[in-house]
Amino acid sequence: MWSTLADKALAGTAISREEARTVLHAPVDDTLALLDAAFRVRRAHWGRRVSLHVLENAKLGACPEDCGFCSQSSKNGSPSGEAPIKTVDELVDAARRAHAARAKRYCMVTATRGPSQRDLDTICTAAERIKAEMDIELCASLGILTEAKAQRLAASGVDRFNHNLETSERHYEKIVSTHKWSDRVDTVRLAKAAGMDTCVGGIVGLGESEEDLLDLAFALRELDVDSVPVNFLDARPGTPLASYPLVEPGFALRALCMMRFVHPRTDLRVAGGRELTLRSLQVQALYPANSIFTQGYLTTGGASLESDHQMIRDAGFELELASGEAVPADPEAMKSVARRPSLPMARS
Numbered sequence: 001m002w003s004t005l006a007d008k009a010l011a012g013t014a015i016s017r018e019e020a021r022t023v024l025h026a027p028v029d030d031t032l033a034l035l036d037a038a039f040r041v042r043r044a045h046w047g048r049r050v051s052l053h054v055l056e057n058a059k060l061g062a063c064p065e066d067c068g069f070c071s072q073s074s075k076n077g078s079p080s081g082e083a084p085i086k087t088v089d090e091l092v093d094a095a096r097r098a099h100a101a102r103a104k105r106y107c108m109v110t111a112t113r114g115p116s117q118r119d120l121d122t123i124c125t126a127a128e129r130i131k132a133e134m135d136i137e138l139c140a141s142l143g144i145l146t147e148a149k150a151q152r153l154a155a156s157g158v159d160r161f162n163h164n165l166e167t168s169e170r171h172y173e174k175i176v177s178t179h180k181w182s183d184r185v186d187t188v189r190l191a192k193a194a195g196m197d198t199c200v201g202g203i204v205g206l207g208e209s210e211e212d213l214l215d216l217a218f219a220l221r222e223l224d225v226d227s228v229p230v231n232f233l234d235a236r237p238g239t240p241l242a243s244y245p246l247v248e249p250g251f252a253l254r255a256l257c258m259m260r261f262v263h264p265r266t267d268l269r270v271a272g273g274r275e276l277t278l279r280s281l282q283v284q285a286l287y288p289a290n291s292i293f294t295q296g297y298l299t300t301g302g303a304s305l306e307s308d309h310q311m312i313r314d315a316g317f318e319l320e321l322a323s324g325e326a327v328p329a330d331p332e333a334m335k336s337v338a339r340r341p342s343l344p345m346a347r348s
């Protein structure tokens, strides 16, 4: 069964919604067979390469939106008003650390409905300096865009724009009221039209149904996105979803395998919540997924750079750089790479 799905995905035949649903229900005895099938698809397009992505929270908190999972919303306890944005020098320094960590991609993120002129100027100036100085792919995640803002970002050297759909359109209304799911789709289309790659994923564990998760997977396929980050809810104190449980690790793996079959060629990332949700199974996520975030997330810490390099090396995988070159993971060398500064809202 799983091998047939891999054959279909490799032949370029879209798997059906019912086949995707079957993956979510795979029995535990089939775990290795399912991972093997997903890995055949992943290997055909990405080999044994893993790309590391590093996030930089350029503007923390005070967001006017009310996303129910997010601790950066002023509706969920973050201060209100206009938060400061990091300086261009700080953003360039963080890119240097990401480059030294052998990350393929560095992503500047602001907590915001959409970028103000000040924020856009800062991000674009930083992007120009980073692109002139080092070989690293650049991503930005700045909320809702206009056509002119999307074009400015693309012109400054931003390669990819992130704007997650989070969940199905139906479930989104239960999680966010200050903007619509369709607003997010519009921004993804503007980013694509401006010539940027699109990174669009979601969060598993928002109380969604199986139908919602399948809707998300197939909506992303319809949008033909370049990258799909799959996050697992790490419920934050003070948010409306604070009491939501962690996703069961076996289900998390099946969700990643389902996403790989639905998105055979896509840059599939096991994203936020990886460490807490998958625990000892983290390495297994590398069989469907070809990329991870390292050194933590926007407001929470995560696995260290050394341990991520070690995991990749131990599993016999290798790193993919922005140049396209594949190099060995090197936990020893990572001991001398500067630490990411501690996060002001990090988990204690």
Ligand code: SF4
Residues within 6 Å of the ligand: 063, 064, 065, 066, 067, 070, 071, 072, 073, 110, 111, 112, 113, 143
């Ligand atoms: S997810 Fe983004 S838009 Fe929503 S509250 Fe958090 S920072 Fe704001």
